[in-house]
Amino acid sequence: MSTHPLQQVLQHLHAGRWNAAHDLVQHDGSMLAAWLHGILHLQEGDLEDAENWYDRAARHFRSRGTLAEEIAAFEAALAASTPPDPEDSEERPLPMPSTPTVTVTYLFDPLCGWCYAAAPVLARLQATPGVQVALAPTGLFAGAGARPMDAQFAAYAWANDQRIAQLTGQPFSQAYREQVLAQPAGRFDSGPATLALTAVAQTEPARELEALQAFQRARYVDGRDTTAPTVLADVLTALGLHAAATLVREPTDVLRAAMLQRVAAARADMQALGAQGVPQLAVGDAATGRRRALGGQALYGNFDALLQQVTQA
Known part of the structure; x- marks a missing residue:
């Protein structure tokens, strides 16, 4: 054949x-x-x-x-x-569609540079048959964790980002440095992006990881300020996520409450798993109680080794 x-x-x-x-x-x-x-x-x-x-x-x-x-x-x-092969006349059963059997909970913050560095591996996990990636935003840099983007913090962030780039190969552009980190009166606040991801989760949940990675590229590569709701809404519109974009432009109390619930649940997960910082992976199904933490370092090593850990859950 x-x-x-x-x-x-x-x-x-x-x-x-x-x-x-x-x-x-x-x-x-x-x-x-x-x-x-x-x-x-x-x-x-x-x-x-x-x-x-x-x-x-x-x-x-x-x-x-x-x-x-x-x-x-x-x-x-x-x-x-593809034309049929004349030698292949034997009827064969169609393959059964794969269904997710392992849930990987991804604990993250949309303004975390190390979380951005994990994007390629997460995309591979998402595309792996039998694996489902569930996003759990922790709000680490939102609310009380937000802060002004002053010159000292911008210099610290850029130095850390350069280290991430050297270790993982993920790009951090000059546009990001000049248009985001050096923005006068800028904010380091992941609240708007977390709200936008919640809007996607409520309207097109299967595309939430895609939206997160689009936000990350918009910030770190294109140099767009993803603390601005208008920027986030534009990114969602470009992805064809129009309902989510509308919610970001005109957020409702229901959306805000849903975001707070997600953040609270993610923080409870971190505490239960003994996880410190983001990103983190938790493998298993919370409904059955069979869950374990893999740790964030698993996202930067050998993918086959990570997949083996995930599928052994």
Whole structure:
């Protein structure tokens, strides 16, 4: 039975072998390959390059589905474009769709640089069959944890961000340094971004991780102030999350209460798990009581080792 080259790319994608997937897909000049190339960048959390490849595939980036939906739609399109093999006349059962069996709770703050550094690994976890990532914003830098962005704190933040970049490879741009850290009368306050993520959780919950990573790229790469609700609403609009964007522009008491409940639950989780600081991972299902903390360092090491820890829960 012959195998379409893009099927091999899909196999690498599902196995988390991103480099191998990229190496194969870039040698195919078809529009299907461009779509799949865009999906690979989506899986990595790189929305800018993903949009570029979607454009090459003549697909509308901002009206796309979730990552899982895009992969399923691509697989269907690829199957429809591949002629049947005359030697493959035996009818085979269709594979059963995978269902999440392990829940990974991600404790984080949207203004945490180390949380941003974990974005590629989280995208891979989210795309792994049998794994579901649940976001739990801790509000670490909101409310009493917020503070003015003065020159001393900006210098400290930039030095810390440079260390993160050296250790993980995640970019922190000069635009971020000049337009966010050096902004006069700026604030270091994750409350608005946490509220915006809660709006996504209430309207398009499957896309909350995507929204978080878009906020992170807007701040650390594009140099946009993600403490400003207007910026957050614009980012959500660009993602096609219009209902969430409307809530951010005109927040309701119900939305604010939901955010406070999420933060309180995340902090209770941290206390119960004995976790200190963010990011943190908790593996298991809170309903069954089978949960354990993996610690934030697991997000920066070998992905296969992390996945083994997750699936052993």
